[in-house]
Amino acid sequence: MRWLRRHLIGIIAILVLVYLFVPIAVVGVLSFNSPVGKYNTSWNEFSIDAWTNICGVPGVCSSFVLSIQIGLFATLVATIFGAMIAFALVRYRFRGRDTTNLLIFLPMATPEVVLGSSLLALFLNLAFPLGFWTVLIAHIMFTISFIVVAVKARLQGMDPRLEEASRDLYANPAATFRYVTFPLVLPGILGAALLGFALSFDDFIITFFNAGTLVTFPVYIWGAAQRGIPVQAYALATLVFLVALVFVLVVQWINHRRRRSLEAAVGIST
Amino acid sequence: MTLAPGANGVDVADLTLINLTKSFGDFIAVDDLTLTIPAGSFFALLGPSGCGKTTTLRMVAGLEDPTAGQIMLGDRDLTSLKAFKRPVNTVFQSYALFPHLDVFENVAFGLRRRGIKDVAGQVNQMLELVELGPLARRKPGQLSGGQQQRVAVARALINNPGVLLLDEPLGALDLKLRRQMQIELKRIQTEVGTSFVHVTHDQEEAMTMADTVAVMNMGRIEQMGAPVDIYDLPTTRFVATFLGQSNEIEGQIVESSGDELVFSAYGQRFGVPASRSVVDQGPAYLGVRPEKLGIVPAGQADSVAAQANQVSGKITDTSFAGVSTQYMVMTSWGDEWIVFEQNRSASQPLRPGDEVVVHWLVEHSFGLSPQV
Numbered sequence: 001m002r003w004l005r006r007h008l009i010g011i012i013a014i015l016v017l018v019y020l021f022v023p024i025a026v027v028g029v030l031s032f033n034s035p036v037g038k039y040n041t042s043w044n045e046f047s048i049d050a051w052t053n054i055c056g057v058p059g060v061c062s063s064f065v066l067s068i069q070i071g072l073f074a075t076l077v078a079t080i081f082g083a084m085i086a087f088a089l090v091r092y093r094f095r096g097r098d099t100t101n102l103l104i105f106l107p108m109a110t111p112e113v114v115l116g117s118s119l120l121a122l123f124l125n126l127a128f129p130l131g132f133w134t135v136l137i138a139h140i141m142f143t144i145s146f147i148v149v150a151v152k153a154r155l156q157g158m159d160p161r162l163e164e165a166s167r168d169l170y171a172n173p174a175a176t177f178r179y180v181t182f183p184l185v186l187p188g189i190l191g192a193a194l195l196g197f198a199l200s201f202d203d204f205i206i207t208f209f210n211a212g213t214l215v216t217f218p219v220y221i222w223g224a225a226q227r228g229i230p231v232q233a234y235a236l237a238t239l240v241f242l243v244a245l246v247f248v249l250v251v252q253w254i255n256h257r258r259r260r261s262l263e264a265a266v267g268i269s270t
Numbered sequence: 271m272t273l274a275p276g277a278n279g280v281d282v283a284d285l286t287l288i289n290l291t292k293s294f295g296d297f298i299a300v301d302d303l304t305l306t307i308p309a310g311s312f313f314a315l316l317g318p319s320g321c322g323k324t325t326t327l328r329m330v331a332g333l334e335d336p337t338a339g340q341i342m343l344g345d346r347d348l349t350s351l352k353a354f355k356r357p358v359n360t361v362f363q364s365y366a367l368f369p370h371l372d373v374f375e376n377v378a379f380g381l382r383r384r385g386i387k388d389v390a391g392q393v394n395q396m397l398e399l400v401e402l403g404p405l406a407r408r409k410p411g412q413l414s415g416g417q418q419q420r421v422a423v424a425r426a427l428i429n430n431p432g433v434l435l436l437d438e439p440l441g442a443l444d445l446k447l448r449r450q451m452q453i454e455l456k457r458i459q460t461e462v463g464t465s466f467v468h469v470t471h472d473q474e475e476a477m478t479m480a481d482t483v484a485v486m487n488m489g490r491i492e493q494m495g496a497p498v499d500i501y502d503l504p505t506t507r508f509v510a511t512f513l514g515q516s517n518e519i520e521g522q523i524v525e526s527s528g529d530e531l532v533f534s535a536y537g538q539r540f541g542v543p544a545s546r547s548v549v550d551q552g553p554a555y556l557g558v559r560p561e562k563l564g565i566v567p568a569g570q571a572d573s574v575a576a577q578a579n580q581v582s583g584k585i586t587d588t589s590f591a592g593v594s595t596q597y598m599v600m601t602s603w604g605d606e607w608i609v610f611e612q613n614r615s616a617s618q619p620l621r622p623g624d625e626v627v628v629h630w631l632v633e634h635s636f637g638l639s640p641q642v
């Protein structure tokens with residue numbers, strides 16, 4: 001009983017982690033499977049075919065590349081505009097500022113089904129052909145809100161005295177922006193861009209409404225799920241997860257090193 | 271080591287504020303301020319929280335537009351000059367060091383913005399002046415409070431400003447470091463010869479560091495002068511209590527005989543030199559500093575010189591502090607007075623409950639107007 005009490009938190013933590021990672025682990029394991037029949041759901045025998053021939057099934061790689069393309073473009077445009085909107089909202093008082101704040105927030109609060117279908121209605125009304133551009137426009141539209149919110153938070157958290165100090169030290173407005181404001185807000189912008197990319201890359205609902213015949217990676221997976229997902233998709237999904245994992249580990253490692261050097265620095269100081 | 275003056279295109283010059291006023295809506299934060307800060311002086315702006323000290327500095331720095339008035343440096347009018355064009359630099363209340371730049375780059379910032387190419391020599395020289403040479407490559411986040419404070423001073427001073435503005439630069443430091451930095455700042459000021467305008471609400475700091483102290487209250491300068499002079503002869507009740515401690519009596523000035531005024535209160539008469547009183551008739555306050563007072567047991571009242579001012583009362587509290595003893599005395603009319611007594615005699619301190627006579631020389635009194 002006492003043993004249980006002492007280890008309860010640990011046990012719960014492990015259970016939560018298992019719950020979170022079992023699906024990912026299953027996908028990872030099954031990416032090395034050589035399934036019998038169409039459905040890759042039960043273990044048959046070990047094979048690395050899916051990994052060595054990752055683009056072997058038509059559609060897997062092209063949809064993957066397309067999703068990455070759309071994600072990059074959408075993120076780029078949304079980050080530039082989002083950051084500018086955030087600056088305007090935080091730095092300037094203008095008529096309609098509060099309304100803009102509210103409007104920026106709305107897409108985040110609106111269900112995707114509603115956003116997707118109303119965009120579709122708009123495009124159909126304008127007789128705009130569905131495809132790459134409509135998906136891109138849709139992605140820019142819904143990622144921009146998240147980017148504005150993230151950059152705004154960073155800007156609002158910035159000490160206004162830093163910019164005043166810069167002005168006091170002979171930096172004109174352009175130099176203040178270049179040497180003080182922008183470098184300080186940059187981590188916020190990068191974080192926002194990363195979030196934007198992640199949102200765009202795995203979006204299904206809005207994309208599906210506006211894609212026409214275009215097949216992004218989530219759309220491909222959805223379609224494939226009806227007929228049996230090829231093992232290659234498992235391999236790609238695992239690959240994405242590994243890339244993200246490595247990314248997180250690198251960031252952690254850099255932070256750790258920075259903290260270590262900081263501690264060392266403070267340690268020898270007087 | 272001395273720094274070449276004029277590196278910034280300015281030599282040290284008098285800073286003059288003329289009818290400087292700042293209102294925020296209906297609220298007047300700085301009210302018609304007129305004063306001159308002589309070139310090369312250490313000037314302290316002292317006042318309680320919210321009296322307009324920071325606002326005054328910000329107007330001089332160009333970070334706040336005055337509602338009215340003028341700011342002159344020598345014969346140059348700075349009033350409508352943008353902050354980044356003013357030959358004035360600021361050490362901010364919380365330092366405001368650039369967190370993304372290391373110490374060297376923080377200090378070099380002003381030079382680089384003015385297009386100076388070869389900054390290393392000057393920066394290293396400045397870092398040496400503030401004794402931060404070995405820490406040049408640290409980020410501000412890796413420095414202690416006192417070190418950050420010195421970076422802030424170096425970053426401003428390297429530009430050789432006509433005036434250096436310091437907004438409570440020691441406010442965030444603990445007492446010991448504060449004393450140490452006071453000496454350090456004073457040394458740096460003497461060494462570079464720039465005018466320092468030092469804002470503080472620590473009266474001891476103002477008095478130990480500054481050549482001239484201006485006591486500010488509710489947006490106005492109440493009194494300005496050398497610390498010794500203001501302390502010895504405050505001219506308003508606010509200054510008398512804000513700068514050091516004072517005992518005061520409310521009463522009337524009833525007659526003047528030659529250069530001495532007679533002040534009457536609670537049926538007693540007190541003397542005050544005419545030259546030490548801002549009012550010469552009618553309602554007034556008489557003040558005296560606690561360390562100017564002598565204290566004797568009521569039984570020995572005869573030993574007090576007849577012409578000295580005297581107040582009788584009862585001790586309510588005695589606190590012994592080694593070199594001196596502080597007494598709280600309840601006067602016969604119910605005011606609480608403070609008396610500092612040097613512990614020079616061999617006898618025991620007086621005890622709470624003892625009846626005493628407090629006395630002082632006429633020339634230590636000062637007369638004040640009843641307005642606060």
Ligand SMILES: Nc1ncnc2c1ncn2[C@@H]1O[C@H](COP(=O)(O)OP(=O)(O)OP(=O)(O)O)[C@@H](O)[C@H]1O
Nearest residue numbers: 294297299317318319320321322323324325326471
């Ligand atoms: N931007 C502003 N808008 C409105 N009121 C302001 C503004 N800035 C300052 N004030 C007011 O002006 C008065 C003076 O402020 P200031 O910052 O100059 O005080 P201070 O003497 O520096 O006080 P402290 O010792 O607390 O720093 C305060 O009452 C403050 O509330």
Ligand SMILES: [Mg+2]
Nearest residue numbers: 323324363437
């Ligand atoms: Mg202030």
